[in-house]
Amino acid sequence: xxxxxxxxxxxxxxxxxxxxxxxxxxxxxxxxxxxxxxxxxxxxxxxxxxxxxxxxxxxxxxxxxxxxxxxxxxxxxxxxxxxxxxxxxxxxxxxxxxxxxxxxxxxxxxxxxxxxx
Amino acid sequence: xxxxxxxxxxxxxxxxxxxxxxxxxxxxxxxxxxxxxxxxxxxxxxxxxxxxxxxxxxxxxxxxxxxxxxxxxxxxxxxxxxxxxxxxxxxxxxxxxxxxxxxxxxxxxxxx
Numbered sequence: 404x405x406x407x408x409x410x411x412x413x414x415x416x417x418x419x420x421x422x423x424x425x426x427x428x429x430x431x432x433x434x435x436x437x438x439x440x441x442x443x444x445x446x447x448x449x450x451x452x453x454x455x456x457x458x459x460x461x462x463x464x465x466x467x468x469x470x471x472x473x474x475x476x477x478x479x480x481x482x483x484x485x486x487x488x489x490x491x492x493x494x495x496x497x498x499x500x501x502x503x504x505x506x507x508x509x510x511x512x513x514x515x516x517x518x519x520x
Numbered sequence: 521x522x523x524x525x526x527x528x529x530x531x532x533x534x535x536x537x538x539x540x541x542x543x544x545x546x547x548x549x550x551x552x553x554x555x556x557x558x559x560x561x562x563x564x565x566x567x568x569x570x571x572x573x574x575x576x577x578x579x580x581x582x583x584x585x586x587x588x589x590x591x592x593x594x595x596x597x598x599x600x601x602x603x604x605x606x607x608x609x610x611x612x613x614x615x616x617x618x619x620x621x622x623x624x625x626x627x628x629x630x631x632x
Binding site for chain 1: 561562563564565566569608618619620621622623624625
């Protein structure tokens with residue numbers, strides 16, 4: 404399968420600071436990238452859908468001004484958690500898809516463990 | 521009502537047995553279904569995808585889809601301790617390629 408690289412794998416930051424997470428598709432062009440969040444012992448929840456060159460579409464309840472998403476190229480999307488607080492501590496996972504057909508698989512990055520202290 | 525529902529378990533089976541994992545979904549517009557395995561602290565890895573009614577087999581894994589009953593299942597034959605993980609059922613609507621709605625996951629433990 405295709406390779407999606409996420410960086411960093413883990414990060415600890417102070418409350419009030421901002422953190423940027425990168426998601427790269429290494430061997431294919433990702434027209435769409437998805438950002439998920441997973442709290443401990445819970446399932447993955449979609450936060451937003453990111454299309455190259457356009458604004459991200461956020462799911463209900465996700466603050467777009469707090470979780471800034473940029474998809475400037477076909478191989479890179481970034482998620483910036485602004486003014487992070489301890490309740491933002493979570494496992495953030497991106498996935499990337501190259502196709503627009505309904506059966507096109509999306510490939511997951513390895514995830515980023517964010518801890519806000 | 522949750523869109524994708526799974527029994528959270530834990531499900532415990534002995535090594536060599538068949539593990540049966542079940543999932544129901546509420547949206548009849550769902551077209552694509554996926555089973556992912558997730559080890560603790562890791563991102564999900566795709567085990568099976570299924571789009572049509574019936575069975576789909578891949579090695580020790582068999583996925584079953586029944587759209588009339590809105591039911592998806594995963595059978596793991598000859599279960600191994602390394603299969604111990606959380607299994608996530610996910611669905612995708614036809615127009616939302618790669619946009620997945622996940623169930624809460626079933627914790628599977630295979631004991632020697």
